[in-house]
Amino acid sequence: MPTDLSADWVLNIQSRTEATLDRMLPRADFPPQRLHQAMRHAMLGGGKRVRPLLCHATGEMFGAASAALDAAACAVELIHGYSLVHDDLPCMDNDVLRRGKPTCHVAFGEATALLAGDALQSLAFRTLCDAELQISAMRLLADAAGSLGMAGGQSLDLDAVGQSLSLQTLETMHRKKTGALIRAAVLLGAYCGKADDEDIEILSRFAATIGLLFQVVDDILDAEASTEILGKTAGKDAKDNKLTYISLLGLDAARNKAVELGRQAHAGLDHFGQRADRLRFITDYIAKREY
Amino acid sequence: MPTDLSADWVLNIQSRTEATLDRMLPRADFPPQRLHQAMRHAMLGGGKRVRPLLCHATGEMFGAASAALDAAACAVELIHGYSLVHDDLPCMDNDVLRRGKPTCHVAFGEATALLAGDALQSLAFRTLCDAELQISAMRLLADAAGSLGMAGGQSLDLDAVGQSLSLQTLETMHRKKTGALIRAAVLLGAYCGKADDEDIEILSRFAATIGLLFQVVDDILDAEASTEILGKTAGKDAKDNKLTYISLLGLDAARNKAVELGRQAHAGLDHFGQRADRLRFITDYIAKREY
Numbered sequence: 001m002p003t004d005l006s007a008d009w010v011l012n013i014q015s016r017t018e019a020t021l022d023r024m025l026p027r028a029d030f031p032p033q034r035l036h037q038a039m040r041h042a043m044l045g046g047g048k049r050v051r052p053l054l055c056h057a058t059g060e061m062f063g064a065a066s067a068a069l070d071a072a073a074c075a076v077e078l079i080h081g082y083s084l085v086h087d088d089l090p091c092m093d094n095d096v097l098r099r100g101k102p103t104c105h106v107a108f109g110e111a112t113a114l115l116a117g118d119a120l121q122s123l124a125f126r127t128l129c130d131a132e133l134q135i136s137a138m139r140l141l142a143d144a145a146g147s148l149g150m151a152g153g154q155s156l157d158l159d160a161v162g163q164s165l166s167l168q169t170l171e172t173m174h175r176k177k178t179g180a181l182i183r184a185a186v187l188l189g190a191y192c193g194k195a196d197d198e199d200i201e202i203l204s205r206f207a208a209t210i211g212l213l214f215q216v217v218d219d220i221l222d223a224e225a226s227t228e229i230l231g232k233t234a235g236k237d238a239k240d241n242k243l244t245y246i247s248l249l250g251l252d253a254a255r256n257k258a259v260e261l262g263r264q265a266h267a268g269l270d271h272f273g274q275r276a277d278r279l280r281f282i283t284d285y286i287a288k289r290e291y
Numbered sequence: 292m293p294t295d296l297s298a299d300w301v302l303n304i305q306s307r308t309e310a311t312l313d314r315m316l317p318r319a320d321f322p323p324q325r326l327h328q329a330m331r332h333a334m335l336g337g338g339k340r341v342r343p344l345l346c347h348a349t350g351e352m353f354g355a356a357s358a359a360l361d362a363a364a365c366a367v368e369l370i371h372g373y374s375l376v377h378d379d380l381p382c383m384d385n386d387v388l389r390r391g392k393p394t395c396h397v398a399f400g401e402a403t404a405l406l407a408g409d410a411l412q413s414l415a416f417r418t419l420c421d422a423e424l425q426i427s428a429m430r431l432l433a434d435a436a437g438s439l440g441m442a443g444g445q446s447l448d449l450d451a452v453g454q455s456l457s458l459q460t461l462e463t464m465h466r467k468k469t470g471a472l473i474r475a476a477v478l479l480g481a482y483c484g485k486a487d488d489e490d491i492e493i494l495s496r497f498a499a500t501i502g503l504l505f506q507v508v509d510d511i512l513d514a515e516a517s518t519e520i521l522g523k524t525a526g527k528d529a530k531d532n533k534l535t536y537i538s539l540l541g542l543d544a545a546r547n548k549a550v551e552l553g554r555q556a557h558a559g560l561d562h563f564g565q566r567a568d569r570l571r572f573i574t575d576y577i578a579k580r581e582y
Binding site: 026031032034035036039082083086089091092109110111112114115116117118119121122123125126128129132135136138139141142143145146147148149151152154155156158159 | 377417419420423427429430432433434436443450
């Protein structure tokens with residue numbers, strides 16, 4: 001697939017996602033207004049929409065209906081969005097900038113940000129109800145979000161601050177913290193279409209690989225890029241004494257690791273032939289992103 | 292139904308709920324241990340289990356299977372439990388005592404309590420997947436929990452602090468804040484069994500009435516009972532300048548209101564004859580509870 005066509009597709013899915021979220025989120029003038037404004041602040045106005053891209057790309061491979069994909073993609077993005085709101089709170093990362101805007105609690109206060117995150121999680125499951133998927137899809141998202149998935153990974157991350165841990169421990173944390181939801185994005189796309197068990201298994205491994213890739217690149221960007229380009233506070237990991245690929249491997253080895261994970265991800269897609277071209281494009285998009 | 296048999300039934304459902312939650316919550320020694328300990332701290336070791344009681348009582352009226360009721364009842368209780376954890380956080384009610392124990396953030400720190408609440412919400416939806424209900428049941432719980440339900444009511448509560456508002460505004464807040472989840476408990480029970488549309492409508496009105504009854508009694512208890520009996524800090528509403536039935540109506544009128552709501556709730560159950568005896572018993576249990 002020519003790169004410019006794929007870039008158009010990315011822009012198209014990003015704008016579909018924005019429009020679908022805009023429709024699914026309660027209006028800002030509907031009571032409780034302040035809560036709804038905070039939820040909209042957290043979800044609208046950009047973001048890379050990596051998870052919706054993965055969901056759509058995978059779903060399209062298996063002939064999924066686009067309405068179902070819109071709902072599934074937004075459900076995953078809502079879980080991601082709620083986690084960012086709670087992550088940014090003072091008792092967690094205490095961050096004031098996200099996507100170039102004040103974080104939710106800076107704009108709306110801590111209590112409202114807490115409730116907005118909570119309500120976004122409820123809305124994620126509400127939205128998934130509209131995708132007319134099986135209960136197994138709901139279970140997949142709930143597991144990806146919960147204590148054995150994303151929330152569990154964040155808990156491991158808390159435990160790891162200031163500790164000197166192994167690469168294996170770091171990857172266990174990331175498999176949960178970011179990997180579980182990225183896997184859910186890919187597999188929900190597959191569930192929306194007609195994927196068989198073998199497809200699901202291959203996609204699950206692919207998702208695990210790009211989940212790690214995403215995190216390695218995140219760590220590299222945090223060490224290298226400016227706050228202006230990132231749209232969030234740069235250099236924060238080192239300042240917060242966080243365990244990262246950089247603190248563990250150094251910058252050069254982390255870069256090599258990213259290249260190797262990108263290669264593995266591509267190899268994993270061979271099984272699907274040209275059908276997986278969009279997933280290949282997203283893999284490169286993740287590897288080469290600058291924010 | 293003799294009162295002592297109903298009291299036995301209450302104890303039986305309370306202990307079933309405790310056992311089911313114990314089984315559904317990840318073990319305390321399973322990683323991330325600290326998160327799982329915090330989740331178990333929040334959910335186990337008592338509580339009135341009013342929502343599970345309502346769910347079972349309603350489900351039994353319509354021949355629901357007890358395994359489905361266990362799952363549905365625990366799903367609602369998990370939503371309730373997560374909301375208490377987040378409510379108690381310093382940025383919300385800043386409370387240190389709950390069910391006679393230190394609140395979750397006092398015992399485990401704010402960050403872990405935040406994540407524990409988040410993961411309990413995910414687990415609620417995960418648990419509901421096991422009830423083998425229709426998607427409509429999932430939608431009901433998600434709506435009850437979200438910005439148009441419980442989280443929305445809490446947001447209205449934040450807005451109301453220090454304001455002088457009408458009885459109508461207070462009831463709108465409570466219909467969302469506690470009423471939505473109590474309604475979900477009743478209706479999920481009905482969904483587990485074979486209730487028809489008329490049943491659902493009558494139950495929905497009944498649930499709205501006991502939701503308000505529950506809140507009026509809560510306000511009376513906060514004003515009257517001791518911290519020791521309540522298991523949570525008493526007299527906090529007045530201290531925090533909260534809008535309550537007491538601040539709005541005074542204690543005597545609030546007591547009359549409780550009697551009137553109890554009468555309405557009983558009248559609403561006439562349609563079901565003896566089948567609704569357990570719901571009648573729970574109504575009186577809510578009206579006459581001392582903590």
